[in-house]
Amino acid sequence: MDRPAGLRTCLHDTAQSCVIVDNMARKLAGLLSGGEPAIVVGILRRGAPLADRIVDCLRRHPGVPLPLRVDLKVKRYADDLTLLHPETQLSEDERQPLPALEGRTLVVVDDVLFTGHSLLRVVDHLARRQPARILVAVLVDRGVACLPVHADVAGVRLDIAAEDIIECNVPPYEPEFRIELLQPRSAA
Numbered sequence: 769m770d771r772p773a774g775l776r777t778c779l780h781d782t783a784q785s786c787v788i789v790d791n792m793a794r795k796l797a798g799l800l801s802g803g804e805p806a807i808v809v810g811i812l813r814r815g816a817p818l819a820d821r822i823v824d825c826l827r828r829h830p831g832v833p834l835p836l837r838v839d840l841k842v843k844r845y846a847d848d849l850t851l852l853h854p855e856t857q858l859s860e861d862e863r864q865p866l867p868a869l870e871g872r873t874l875v876v877v878d879d880v881l882f883t884g885h886s887l888l889r890v891v892d893h894l895a896r897r898q899p900a901r902i903l904v905a906v907l908v909d910r911g912v913a914c915l916p917v918h919a920d921v922a923g924v925r926l927d928i929a930a931e932d933i934i935e936c937n938v939p940p941y942e943p944e945f946r947i948e949l950l951q952p953r954s955a956a
Contacts, residue, residue: 772933774952779926785907785945788923789818792905793825795921796875797832799903803873805833806903807866811878811890812841814938818907819877835875838866840893842886869897879936881906881922884913891917908934908947 780788800806810819816839826832874894881887881904891902909922912930924947926934933950937943 772950772952774933774950776935777949777951778946779949780924780947782945785947786821788907788947789821790825792907792921792923793822793829796822796903796905797826797829799920800826800833800835800873800875801829801831803833806835806873806875807869807899808835808837808875808877809866809890809894810837810839811876811886812839813941814936815839815876815878817938817940818879818936819875822875822877822905836867840866840890842890866897869894869899871898871900874899874902875905876902877905879907879938880934881909881913881917881919882934884915884917887913887917888915907936910934 808819808823810816819837819839823835823837826835876887876890876894878887878890887904891904894902903920904918905921905923906919907923909919909925911925911927926947926949928934928949929951931951931953933952935948935950937946937948939945
């Protein structure tokens with residue numbers, strides 16, 4: 769896959785990114801301990817393998833019931849207007865339907881919270897199934913959501929210029945787990 773041109777700066781390498789995910793899982797463990805198993809919803813693409821990493825970390829926390837894992841597919845990439853869909857598109861995986869959500873705790877996992885369009889759509893979709901609560905965990909919160917959404921657990925908050933892009937490189941989609949800053953205006 770061709771990567772957009774511009775100046776890339778590694779903000780968090782693999783080791784640092786793994787520590788960030790461990791810290792996210794620790795915070796979630798505090799929010800989930802003592803209850804019934806949560807349902808962890810990974811937002812495809814990169815939110816799904818991040819959700820797997822978080823669930824693996826949660827297994828090391830006593831008192832946290834092993835969560836169930838499902839994925840949702842969402843298309844709206846506000847960071848990169850070349851990928852932007854005019855409307856947020858959301859679909860469930862027919863091979864992995866959502867279980868009953870009534871009265872359950874959900875944890876929605878995504879890579880970047882930017883404007884909040886995708887996240888609001890996901891939360892609305894899930895809230896219609898009457899869960900007890902919905903928590904949101906993101907690897908990076910850009911801190912500029914223009915909609916009434918927030919991350920309950922954010923790995924890092926990065927305040928960057930509006931035209932810059934946060935790229936979360938998450939295996940299996942990229943070879944290395946890392947967080948990069950892309951400055952497109954710096955393209956040669």
